[in-house]
Amino acid sequence: MMSQHVIVAECRDGKLRRVSLEAIAAAKGCMADGDRLAAVLLLGSDGAGEAAAASATAKLLAQHGTDEVIVIDHPSLGRYAPQVHLAALLEAAKALAPEARWWLGHTAIGRDLAPRLAARLGAGQVSDALAAARGADGRIVFTRALHAGKALERRAFLPGYPTIVTVRPNNFAPAAIVAGAAAPIRSLPFTPPQSHTIVCDVVRRASGTVDLAEARIIVAGGRGVKSAAGFAPLAELAALLGGAVGASRGACDAGYCDYALQIGQTGKTVTPDLYIACGISGAVQHLAGMSRSRVIVAINKDPDAPIFSVADYGIVGDLFEVVPALIDGLSSEL
Template structure:
């Protein structure tokens, strides 16, 4: 049985976030022989519609309004509620990002629908869609299904593989003018504290530092390694609390939850709060002077030694491989 699935694509700095493509792949899984519709909001974003079609959307709704250029809870709620009411989908998907975590429960509550958040897997059993999500800080997983009404779910980045881009695909693009009124919050300016680089929540490779980096300057070797790997730099709460880096880099129970293909933990002891944010990484490499550090209990590969000796050696070896030495 085919289902109509509506996917809300997320835009940052004029570009689609990778989790939008992963949500489209999830939408194809849920829809079966049905229709996958992508919705994208803002002004001057019509050029993104073709990309969404290439990644699996059958139809794209471009919601035009200059009040949607920067995310506000009120503005996007009004706009996307109108899209849902117009389309009447069987399922609604968003990325499990700061935007998705803010917007999805409000939309689901208004429509009287249940919400399955932080989905890491989707499958179909006996004609019903089954969602897998982590619980107890990733120590266990539960399976959920929606028995009645609209399916609402958020997709954790880096867990559902996006469909391969197909430039030959074609689809319908619709422009939708939506009125947005009575905004209680208006964003005048966005000031970014984090340096430019790979988005931490969507990074395939992360190099993270803990208290073992000892200082702000101690992150420099980690940044060099990250540059060679095309990776993002992260940190434990201990490193952030010690003011070695900005809290925007924090990974853990009270920071970002990440699931990269490769996670390199440098000078991180492995407190349970940190493990809650990264233990589901596909491959974990730990570098620590303490052979009894808890991080080694979850690591696939461990190196006992001084990170200030080991990390530069790793960086140099990667450089050598690139030039074929």
């Protein structure tokens, strides 16, 4: 039986987020012959310039192997407001198969929307999927981490129900543009509901231009960095590599940096290509958020620090000597 897959695309600062292309790839990897893939794009264009950018984003989705792009563009969707965005998705759901398989990024917005949508659609939900594969019986089996990454579980849905999945960012290779593809773009009208909350302003506290959750390279600091000023060389190394700065909770608790940078069980989960841990001991709660990074480099002056047990490369030494040396070496190379 044909299934419909639906990607809920997410934008930031008017640009399609990479995780949405990763979700497309994840869904495509699980589709059978005859299955269809739709993308839902919620936008809050306010003015001609934003409307043009919105239409460019919709076209981009239409080029990535989707069969249809559904756009709901209304000023009330400009800033994330759970009730309004949920109402817009429910509007889109009316135009989709009742048993559709929904795919969202496991981002702050995806995490918030997915369970709301699941409750309203009577759907089953899997959060933070690390892998998805179609089994011989046609069921899609999702893999997710449990107990701070110590165990993996595999889950599949019973047939006949809508399903909702959030996929971990940076874990699937993003879908590529399909030459000549230009799926139809359909706009749906939307009347926003009365919302209990109004988002007046969004103040971004984390500095840096690279989004931590989607960064390919992360330079993270722990309590061993010793002060807010101590993060400066880490930021310099991150900038040199085109990466982002992250932190352990130890560093955040000590007031060296903002909690927006915290990586771990109660912070962000990241899967960069390269994770450089500086002055981080490697507590299990920290490892839960970064141990699936592709290459881990640990810099710690304690040779017995647990971080070395997950590191691909370890440098036993003082980070205040090692990081500047890396900057010097890379500056002459890059």
